[in-house]
Amino acid sequence: MVDNGHTIQVNAADKDSYIMLDGEKYTLLQFHFHHPSEHQTDGKNAEMELHLVHENAKGEKAVVGVLIHPGASNPVIEQLWSHLPDPANTDGETLDTPIDLLALLPQNLHAVHYDGSLTTPPCSEHVNWSVLEEPITLSQAQIDLFAQRFPDNHRPVQDLGKRALNGDG
Ligand SMILES: [Zn+2]
Numbered sequence: 001m002v003d004n005g006h007t008i009q010v011n012a013a014d015k016d017s018y019i020m021l022d023g024e025k026y027t028l029l030q031f032h033f034h035h036p037s038e039h040q041t042d043g044k045n046a047e048m049e050l051h052l053v054h055e056n057a058k059g060e061k062a063v064v065g066v067l068i069h070p071g072a073s074n075p076v077i078e079q080l081w082s083h084l085p086d087p088a089n090t091d092g093e094t095l096d097t098p099i100d101l102l103a104l105l106p107q108n109l110h111a112v113h114y115d116g117s118l119t120t121p122p123c124s125e126h127v128n129w130s131v132l133e134e135p136i137t138l139s140q141a142q143i144d145l146f147a148q149r150f151p152d153n154h155r156p157v158q159d160l161g162k163r164a165l166n167g168d169g
Pocket of ligand 1: 032033034051
């Protein structure tokens with residue numbers, strides 16, 4: 001886990017975690033956080049957003065976005081924030097306990113899909129986005145801890161243009 005100056009990023013230590021999208025396997029590379037959220041529901045940002053960045057064998061990216069609302073404390077975030085690396089520590093912190101990724105996600109994994117781009121440079125096109133409909137919660141203290149370090153690390157929403165939103169039912 002590193003503080004790369006833009007966000008707190010947790011890099012996968014192995015290639016064991018993956019998602020299946022249209023029959024294609026995308027392996028988890030890393031996940032990171034934004035404050036406030038980059039996606040909006042009904043024109044409103046959520047407090048934060050989690051991005052899980054995956055890649056298939058062809059090097060194509062698929063990102064799962066999870067909106068974060070204030071509420072109950074999240075045990076996985078508790079585990080992460082208790083090892084929060086110092087910004088000066090460019091090597092980051094190695095977590096000695098595996099992260100239960102499913103515990104980081106909501107129960108309902110229905111998602112809205114669209115073709116977009118990465119929100120951080122190089123903003124490469126053709127990223128498969130899946131934004132989960134159900135948010136997760138962090139306690140206000142957990143949100144505040146991140147917000148103190150990153151008061152605003154989100155990219156404002158872009159015009160939908162010709163892109164289509166598709167629910168996966
Ligand atoms: Zn992101």
